[in-house]
Amino acid sequence: MRASVTEPQAVGHADKHCKDQKQLYLDRSEAADLRALMLRYDANPNLNQLRAWAESKGIKTRKGTKWSPTSLRRVMTNPVIVGQIEYGKRRTNEKGKLKKAEPRLSKGKQEGIAPRDLFERVAAKLAANAGKRRRHKTEYLLSGIVYCACGCAMHGRTL
Secondary structure, eight states: OOOOTTSOOOTTEEOOOOSSOOOOEEOHHHHHHHHHHHHHHHHSOOHHHHHHHHHHHTOOOTTSOOOOHHHHHHHHTOGGGGTEEEEOSEEEOTTSOEEEOOOEEEEOSSOOSSOHHHHHHHHHHHHHHTTOOOOOOOOOTTTTTOBOTTSOBOOOOOO
C-alpha cells in the first residue's frame, strides 16, 4: 500500500505509469468505493461490520478479493488518500541492514481521494479501537483442563 511507483499502488489510484513522469492516477470507481467505506466507518466504527457491509455491496479489493479488517485498516490510514506520499519508513544503517525509521510525509502530485478531516476522524477512531480485542465470554466445560499431545491448550468454539 505504498505510493512508490515500483511497488503496489494505493487503492483508488490506478497502476498507470508514464515513462517520463512516474505518478499515481486517480481511479474514480475505486476512489468512490473507498470514500464510501470511510464514510461508513466514520458513522459506525466497527471493522467487522464494515467488512460485512462491503461484501454485501460487492466492494472488493483491487485484487478482487474480500476485505479483511487488517486490509481495511491499512487502506484507510494510507496518507495517499489525502494526496500525500509517505517515504523513509525504513533506512539502512552503516552495515547495510534495514531498520525502521520515522516515516516522512510529502505532498504528492496525485489527487486526494477523501477530505483531510474525514481521513483524520477515521484514523483517530481506528487508533482508539486498535487495542480492543473482543473475547467471547462463553465458558466451555473442559476449559483449562484439556491439552493436546504437544502440550498446547485446546480451545472450544461454537459451531
